Amino acid sequence: EDQVTQSPEALRLQEGESSSLNCSYTVSGLRGLFWYRQDPGKGPEFLFTLYSAGEEKEKERLKATLTKKESFLHITAPKPEDSATYLCAVQDVGLTFGTGTRLTIIP
């Protein structure tokens, strides 16, 4: 059975303080690892898809990386508008999600 574990559960950073979120996974055959952002009261918003170990993708202050066992979402010089819950998911039959990291950026 696919499993996805995200850490930390919650993270508070000062504006401009860089950090990383972790997503550890076990899956029989990885067909994609997905990062989503979810704001309160809204649906998950797609950020990145990673398909193979060593792959990296960037978007503004976010950078996602992938190894054979985990993925990291690096946040560089975050701003308050980056505050959200970040969800990681793997694809088997349907998406299997982790429980998310609730990120708060303090001005």
Place this chain on the structure above:
Amino acid sequence: DTAVSQTPKYLVTQMGNDKSIKCEQNLGHDTMYWYKQDSKKFLKIMFSYNNKELIINETVPNRFSPKSPDKAHLNLHINSLELGDSAVYFCASSHLGDSTTPQETQYFGPGTRLLVL
């Protein structure tokens, strides 16, 4: 706008009632999904439909039944609602690859917040 839309946004109802949630996508995708997000914010797959065929059926109660009139719509019918059904239900859509190809991105709707009293 191209998107996944759901109605209603909020649904408050009594235990034992039957209700439906509608979902529509205009992204041209061939597969649609329903997810349940519980009070702890954990998202779990419930169903998916591809070309009008059910291809996933997780261990959800048979009180829940997905119905797809066409490729752009996947509705969720819930019979005999129970207190534990209270949650946020999300619809999503994507193109479906096969076991040898990468999975394409799923795009989510805004959610339907169901409260059973």
